[in-house]
Amino acid sequence: MKRASLFLTILQLGVLTCRIVAFSSRHSPIKYHSSSLQQKQQLSHSSTKRQQHLKFETKENSALLAKNENAPASSKSFTLTKTRKNLLTTTLFAFASTIAAASLHLLQGPFDPISNTVTSYTPSLILRDASTSVLCIILGYALTKIFTTAASDGKLQSRDSRKLIHTLSAPLFVFVWPLFSDAVDARYFAVIVPFLNALRIVIAGTASGSNDGDGDEEELANALSRSGDIKECLGGPLFYVIILSIATFCFWRDNLIGVIAVSTMAAGDGLADLIGRRYGSTNKWSFAPSKSKAGTLAFFVASTVCSILLASWLSYTNVLTLPFSSFPVLAITIAFISAVCAIVEILPLGDDNWTVPACAAVLSFLLFR
Template identity: 40%
Template sequence: MTLLSSHLHLFSAVQRRAPPTATTLYHRNKPTTNHTVRFLCSPVVPAVRLDQRLARFVVPATAEDLLYNAGSAVGVLGSGYALVRAFDELTRKNILQQGLSRKLVHILSGLLFLVSWPIFSNSPKARYFAAFVPLVNCLRLLVNGLSLTSDQGLIKSVTREGDPRELLRGPLYYVLILILCALVFWRESPVGVVSLAMMCAGDGIADIVGRRYGSMKIPYNQTKSLAGSMSMFVLGFLVSIGMLYYYSVLGHVQLNWPSTVPRVAFISFVATLVESLPITKVVDDNISVPLATMAVAFFTFHY
């Protein structure tokens, strides 16, 4: 054995007999890039998936959807209330006449409700949160119409003569139609969209124009004018097309426009004809116009 080999043999023997210089208390893991939770210095324990550790801190999707739709309903309700209060203030300051203010509320509040539908989520239950908005107004009309309470701003904004009992007729029918369209048709059907457009914009503008420029009366109904009926047909048609385009752009309805336009024109004509009939004392316009529009639109768009 050479001198060099003997030294190497002695060195390896010493290394085998030497105790470890430190005691390892924690297992040092390498950082991971998968879905497990580890620490750089941690006891040796089984890895736990990230979604298992955080599941109890995550808000369920259903609860999140409910909170979102509830917030949307509150926002729309607040916007509608602000609209009515604004026109009430304009009436109080004599900036607008009461009759004109009432009809503008009739037009804009329903259209605001219709425009707000896409704000709600795609959940099947979203329509119930939307319908909650006119339901609250329905309850307000009932308690004021029955004189259980007195909201003079509401009464002045939506009645002709300032009689609280008027709230139980046209205005009440109006909000009931809003509820019906939201629950039955919602935003997947053009029927509800056109029905509300004709009731709100069409019927509303007919009264405004008719009172100002309605000297030429309809032969079979001296309480209605040709100017009012023509304005109802034109504005009702334009607003219906505009609303359908709005919903089609957002992807809620798919329409064949070359066939949709004449269909909407025909529906607008029928709604205008129904509004012109001398049946106001028997059936309120807020019932006859939207129900007739629904019936015609249903058969027109489905056949």
Template identity: 40%
Template structure:
């Protein structure tokens, strides 16, 4: 019988403990270790670096380099299909460009991060993963520099129409490009075992996206007279980013990549969501583009709250 992912995770953690401590010394030591493994708070003391991914990747007979390249290719292809689904709806006037733009904004990063556990634990794996949003950034830059949304490149036309507010190709060089580059940076710097990186990504993607989607439809109570930001949008930001953060932490904890549990991280994740939603209310002339100000706020506050 092939052992389950969770069983392999426990075997890997036990083997790692033997390797670093020189083995167990008697049944009592083993019993204490078993209690640590069953106790999330005790396990957290070992830090994220001591947790092993439950996926024994790559499978036998496949080199780690080939595996990571293959996963990156699959993830990249899936991301293109996902974007084309929503760009196609906007192109056929089945959906407003503002809505398709925010749907892509809200879902792209979480769907990308869900597939992180399927890369290997080699240091270069993050570069293969980061190549996916970098490819999107290159497409955005090419569309923006074309200067003409009616050029002969149909893929650029779809992309511009779906993710720009005005339909101008140059707009892709602003928020959308910064969004993609922020994903690249977080992928490289906060790869897999950083709870702070996961939460920051959810603030930028889900929080900001939900604030716009809900605020445009149901935003009746504005924060200030004549302003665009609403209390309903801010509530959607906090609730959406918080729930997405907790779900993502659970996902990575299940795969053995995070030692912290969703319960342990919930209060701190909520504080980060409230702070990020507050920053999102400020006009860009004060804090800059929210694709930069929101994740930076989450990263800084996350470092202070989680201490790593």
């Protein structure tokens, strides 16, 4: 059963990855060729006929120019539809394959403590998990849309919208985890959410700037880029959703490893940048001029608070068993992990989108086992 589930996951992720590569490589702008203007007729010797002819020619030229100006819009409209069709097709495939696997009992249902066995997925559980995945997608899209629209309207700087999305997206997703069923493999439904976000980011980073772009994807690319370069979407933001996918699939609600890794990556790193840029200009670290003490303090506080709140919420909803019965011990342990991750964040060890959650995961594994 485990081998079948693992094989299904590899197959599903492989096919979706192939679709991403195929989508980004096959897209090409559609060219429109305008027809040449009609040659001017020879003017009549009569002044009256000359005026009538000039009037007719002006109308004809205006119509042809309008047609040429509308051609790029038509091209964009066509590719916009094609972009959404590809995204919709991939979404439907992800849901259909996961639902089919659960229906064929390739995915494990809830654990029955009486018989000490894992039961099968029931139709009601499939409906619940699929519906929760759809809800997460809608909530994530709405959250992103708020900040991308604000950035496009000039009400919010692009770098601020980027970090606000960075800070709030993952914790919001983890907050909704209790809505999923208690099936062992409910994580397969949950991981669809960050994986589709990864697909959308790839589309935004590869299709924007040409006629392939969708208005929403262009807004997303501009909001997620640090300096305005849309290719930056394929860096930190893409790493972000990949790490979130790994944390969801590998750790899920089995333990605190994934929760703490996600909290340090999202809340810690996100607020460190927001606070550091505003209040850290006069308190830079001597060995890391791009980092500030204000940002490091914000990282520690945000990471600790977010981890404790999410852990308490998952424990309160009975989907996660805390490793310590004593809350002070749990809080101190989480604070220690956050402090170490804050140090890792200011050291030049690589991209903090993966070094920080990796450090949090390793420490959580060592301290919570």
